[in-house]
Amino acid sequence: MATVHHALVLNLHQPPGNLQELLEHQTWEAREILFALDRIPRSLWGREDLARVHLSLSGTLLETLSDPVFQERVYGIVDCGALLWHLQNQALFEVVGTGYFHPVLPLIPEADRREHLARWLDIARHLLWRPQFQGFWPPEMGFSMELIPLLRAFGYRYVFVDSEHVEPVTEMSWQELRYRPHIARHGDDEIIVVVRDRELSDAQESGMDVDWFLNEVAERTRWCDFAPLVTTCTDGENGGWFRNVTEGANFWSAFYLPLLDRVAAGEADVRPTFVSDYLDEHGVHGEVRVRTGAWNTGWHHGRDFTQWMGSERQRQAVADFAEASRMIHDARWFAGERGVTEGPESDALAEALWHLLRAETSCNLYWGESWVPRAEADLHAARQALERAVSLAPSPTAPEVGSEAEAENEPDVMSATLAPESASARSASHDTESGVRDALPTDPSPDAAVEATSTRGDVDPSATQP
Structure with a gap:
């Protein structure tokens, strides 16, 4: 052999x-x-x-x-x-x-x-x-x-x-x-x-x-x-x-x-x-x-992401990721078109994206609904930061006659309503340049209401609450 x-x-x-x-x-x-x-x-x-x-x-x-x-x-x-x-x-x-x-x-x-x-x-x-x-x-x-x-x-x-x-x-x-x-x-x-x-x-x-x-x-x-x-x-x-x-x-x-x-x-x-x-x-x-799937956990086989998508609240969080992502990347695209790479608007967009990415941590969905409040808190912070960025951006100028096609292809960031606390799933669009990375905000502390801790492995998260 x-x-x-x-x-x-x-x-x-x-x-x-x-x-x-x-x-x-x-x-x-x-x-x-x-x-x-x-x-x-x-x-x-x-x-x-x-x-x-x-x-x-x-x-x-x-x-x-x-x-x-x-x-x-x-x-x-x-x-x-x-x-x-x-x-x-x-x-x-x-x-x-x-x-x-x-x-x-x-x-x-x-x-x-x-x-x-x-x-x-x-x-x-x-x-x-x-x-x-x-x-x-x-x-x-x-x-x-x-x-x-x-x-x-x-x-x-x-x-x-x-x-x-x-x-x-x-x-x-x-x-x-x-x-x-x-x-x-x-x-x-x-x-x-x-x-x-x-x-x-x-x-x-x-x-x-x-x-x-x-x-x-x-x-x-x-x-x-x-x-x-x-x-x-x-x-x-x-x-x-x-x-x-x-x-x-x-x-x-x-x-x-x-x-x-x-x-x-x-x-x-x-x-x-x-x-x-x-x-x-x-x-x-x-x-x-x-086939699309994940590894097996102590509870599920991984074929349909049940561990992370088994409840309505977990599925809603995933839908909210998509909605927040669409708006944040649209706003970043609009800022990039205007050459905004630093200053309060850029900082607010970087903060919004950082909170969104942190919300997407797998642990926030892994423990049933126990950790979903962490994702919700970061999504809320992302929306607040995006709202600040939008308030700092100028209103888009009206398109000239004959430019309707171009206008239709641009994201309508300024007129978009910020996502509610529970938004329906929408597909993400508008890719972002990967060459420039944003600095992390200086305060990464999660909302005090969701300070549960994780050990993964074989420990129930309800037993690890401070």
Whole structure:
């Protein structure tokens, strides 16, 4: 049997302000998360010969870890500066791109997707000292084929997708479908898709020993007449398996390091690998389609985004994202046409967009309706900022005779009524230039009425209220 290549992928995300809130109200839980993050590079020091880990770090987590105020607050628990420095080790870590505020990309407008991707690249290039990121991690593994042109435009070579949603276009066996990378196409664009093994990933999330993993991988790949790529993807700092501080009782000390020992001793037919290295050596096989969906959660299978869209209030929030996005990007277009790039109007538009993007954080929809008030509060703040921007803009001049066609194509920003607190869904339009990024407002604090905290993993959010 050919050597099995194992791609380990860990998603690391904490929503805006969450670690700060946990430190204030549930200190031990915050420490567990910080220890889990810090444990990743510490566990792998000196293992550069074999260890290979893909990391997705959300923009909000990177922002928190690089914040000098937060760094000072947690110094003595974790040295955030040293942690970020160790994550630059490209012998151990292949960092993959994602969205800044960790949105479920198929559920938000196209113009906002571009903003999330561009802002993540800005902070990741600065903190991690990488000019390019080959792979992409869709937050919550939320993927649709229409994302392919966008991912290619941002330079991504491959994207992770869940095995539940992959369908063959080229004839292939079950083993080939799951354990080989493939091409997926949308229009004139194509991208490599790397398939997450859902069942093995479930085991990685909850806890497994080396013997079980090696036996299971051997059974699943026994009929492969090619070099299989087995990909397991989970959160990397949530749940007791990753947070456990007891030596020999967490993912790293009970599973991954013993696995490396077995590989080094020649007692395992599994070899850790980076996806980029596998692709360079083995290439891709065949074409597939990927159905729209997300990864499985503790409650839902991910096929219809029920986790994030199961209630009317959740669906209304998604509709409100689209409405607010349309108005904000129309207003930004109108300002751009007039050459407005700085000053009070520009600042207000930047603030409106920032609140909108933060509202789209997946955690705001993940916990049923418990966190939807956070999204609603940010949407309200976005509308207020947009109203200020509109009040500062001049009224559009009346079109000259014969210019009706041009006028019809321009967004009627000034006469548009600002969205009510619950607006119906409308499709986003008018793309925005991705080359210029707006500065973040200086006060990112959420509304006091929605200061719940998240731990994801296996903790009910109702138990984490301060």
